[in-house]
Amino acid sequence: MKYIAVLFMKFVLATGVLWLVLGGLEGVSFASILIISIVLTAISFIVGDLYLLPKMGNIGATMADAVLALAVVWSMGALLFTQPIGLDTVSLVSAVGIALGELLVHWYVKKQFISDESTIQGLYDHDLQTEYGEEIKPDTTSVENKRLKK
Template sequence: MKYITALVIKFILTTGVLLMILGAVFEVSFADILITSLVLTGASFIIGDLYVLPKIGNVGAAMVDFALALAGVWVLGSFLFEGPIPLGSASLLSAIGIAIGELLVHWYMKKQFMTGQATMPGYYDRNLQTEFSDELEPDTSKKNKRDQE
């Protein structure tokens, strides 16, 4: 229930960016933009926000969202969009716009929902530990009782 606000904000952001880029520039229909936005919002919320954001952080999750948006618009556009549309540039521009907006959504989610959660330490924490021991090689001079019999 607590993620519904973030999911709605993410859907509005994705739909707005796709309307500005795909609708205004490439003249894609509103129904195709809504379907693309629903699929991208669901995939990026589950993968980017719930899985990657707590582990890697804001920038890493935005990069994952960029890749998802690029691939998602490209693949969905090849099935949904009518007419000769340059899918490479349409998906690249859409992915850039969505990734920039996702930085703000991730900041909002970390501020509102992930304040008390324990996050998995990543490579950026620099909390390294080293084990030390006295024995570098096993002592083979002592034999087990089983070997002596």
């Protein structure tokens, strides 16, 4: 539920950029633009926002989203568009426009959901739980000691 605003922002961003570039420059139908926007929003949210943003930060996730947008627009354009258009150029222009907007979306996501370093660290620290419900932390000192003795 808490990600609805982010999904909506990403969808509006993708639809707006694709409508300007594909619809305005190439005359692509709005139905095709909506299909590409839905697919791009879902994939970039899962890959870019949930997986890469906490690990790579805003710039890294934005670069990955740009490459993803380029690939999705180009590949889906090859499947959906009936008229001959320059897919390479419109895909690149769309990817740059979407990446610029993603900088703001990622800033919003980090501000709302990844507020401090402990939250980011908490995403990667996995507590172990016994069958009796006690939480225990894995002991990494013995592994480090064995490595140092070698």
